[in-house]
Amino acid sequence: MTETKHVQIPVGNDRLDLSRPHFVGIGGVGMSALARMLVEQGAQVSGSDLNTTDVTEHLVAAGCRIHAGHHVSHLKEPSVVVWSSVIAEDNLELAAARSAGIAIAHRSHVLAQLMNDGGRRSVVVAGTHGKSTTTAMLAAALGQRDPSWAGGGALLDGTNAHHGAGDVFIAEGDESDRSITHYRPGVAVLLNADHDHPENYVDLAETIAVFRDFALAAETLVVSADDPGARAVTELVRGREGLRVVTFGQSKGADVRVTGIEAAGPCTWVQLEDLDGTPVTLTVRVPGIHNALNAVAAFAAGRVLGMDAVELAAGLGGFEGIERRMSLAGTADGVSVYDSFAHHPTAISADLAAARTLTTGRTVVVFEPRGWARTAALGADMGHALAAADEIVVLPVYSTVSVLAAGISTDEMAKAAVAAGGRVHQVTGLGEAEGVVAGLVRPGDLVLLMGTGDVNSLGARILAHRAATVLS
Incomplete structure (x- = not known):
């Protein structure tokens, strides 16, 4: 997400005229x-x-x-x-x-008003990581019911929202500016809670407090039983009058419990026990264990809405992913290029683990850190996470917000990656990055373009370079 300012969003009580x-x-x-x-x-x-x-x-x-x-x-x-x-x-x-x-x-x-209009059942998907993918997964799972949905990431055809004729409205909630507390959903989904957005949050405790308020505004909370931050939120809200809590995950005692995960390249098969203990198998066509668990979250939310388990599994099986979330940009001369939106240490680790399942060759990551505040606070942790790649190309910090950036760079990130055993190449821009990658890759390698800025624009250039190599 874009690095935000610390803003005060006024309470919106007046009904808006959304005609123009x-x-x-x-x-x-x-x-x-x-x-x-x-x-x-x-x-x-x-x-x-x-x-x-x-x-x-x-x-x-x-x-x-x-x-x-x-x-x-x-x-x-x-x-x-x-x-x-x-x-x-x-x-x-x-x-x-x-x-x-x-x-x-x-x-x-505006989103709150759209969500509340028409008597539709509302679902808001939240968490530090994975909410865009899970929002789109749930929309796909309910596809036969034609839900309305608004996400933070676009499907592979470029669509990131739809006004449907069905009685369900699915939305992604943004915690970065605390606006998530403005919603009153029927179902709140909480995937995880990490310390992020240091420009707006002092520590993890503040993040957990915001997610707590979000959960308490809902009728039902569908929440991870595995993630420590999500469990902390659950402990704060469980037992509150009027709030039903449904947990999902691999942990013993989860209401929707994963009993097995088998990954093979871009597909993952998940065995789980439904709310009533009935076994269900999900086919997830986006790589990574974290995405398999996102699909379980979508399944659990669908079941809370009263949808049929078989219908949900079929809908999830047809989901092909969203842009820049471990999406394939292309292949050329034996080199595959994937796009990743990861910009937090936890997400970096998850996507690099997923990349390992997609190739028998090396993983070359090109990382573009986003935001001065995040880089200063989390840069060393990012570097440690990036060390899981075979080669690491680090671009300068990308930021669209004017903040004091004196003394902030990618140096600490690079040092941490090297200390953890990584091979780091710091570059000055996209042009230099293209040349460095061209000199590093060989057939069988996977290039992972990682970050929320302009790094994904390298995909076409890297593929064209590989194609030209074949012709020369």
């Missing part, structure tokens, strides 16, 4: 999902962003009116102006909306 919304920063993952959902409902959606991207092009094709750059002239009598936590308070369009008396709403207020 204007999104400031419409190309963001959360903003674009809401824009897509609203335009599918018939709203006249407009928005602006600094640059045009594949995301904004998809939105234009869907019927949104989008401007490049921010300017007061882009406000064409909108019913509401929507902002997210990465937007500066002095943004020209926000300032103009305030002066004109136009309603202004945080994206979480």
Whole structure:
């Protein structure tokens, strides 16, 4: 996720007129999902962003009116102006909306209203890692019921939201700016809780407190029995009046208990015991044990909603993944390239473990750390996690937020990786990274492009380089 500022999001009690919304920063993952959902409902959606991207092009094709750059002239009598936590308070369009008396709403207020409208059953998926994948998995699992859903990652066809005719609304909740506490879901799903977003959280205890408040606002909590942070949340809320707790995982005593996991390349087969003890087998077509457990979380949430176990398993079996979550970018001359969104030590370790199951050759990771605060706080832990790769190419820190960055670099990360046995190549940019990777890889290797910034743009360049090598 984008490194956010420490923001104070006002409580949104007023009902919003969403007939003509204007999104400031419409190309963001959360903003674009809401824009897509609203335009599918018939709203006249407009928005602006600094640059045009594949995301904004998809939105234009869907019927949104989008401007490049921010300017007061882009406000064409909108019913509401929507902002997210990465937007500066002095943004020209926000300032103009305030002066004109136009309603202004945080994206979480819009999502909360959409979720609560129409009497639909709502599910919010939360956690430090895996929530985008699990949100999309649950939407796939319920596919025959045509649910509405809004995620933080796009399916492989570029879709990150859908306004469905069914009676279920599935959304990804964002803890980075604490906006997750604005929701009142029927079902809250909590995958894990790690210390992250150091620009907004002092320590893990603060993160657990936010997830506790999120859980207490729900009717049912579907929560990992394996993750220590999630277990801490469970201990704080179990027994509270009006809250049902359903656990899932490999731990003894989990309500939906995994009894076996078998991985073979990009597929994993999961044996589990359903809520009533009935055995169920899930086929998960995205790599990694962590993704297998994400599928179990989606299954458990579906069962809490009353969906048939066989139907859920079939829907999950058809899920093919989302962009940049261990997704295959391509292969050339015996080298495969995968995209990973991992940017936290826990996620880095999980995706590198998954990469090991996809190749008998070496794993070469190109890592682009995101955010000055995260790099300063977690850089050494990132380096230790990266040491699981055979070769590590480290790019400079990527950040879209203006913060004091004096003295912060990737040096501590590199030192930690070397100390843990890693081979590190620090580079100055994407161009140098491309050349370093070209000199490192050989047939049979897997290149993992890891991070949330621009590192994934290397995929096509690396594949083209390998293809040219074959022809030369």
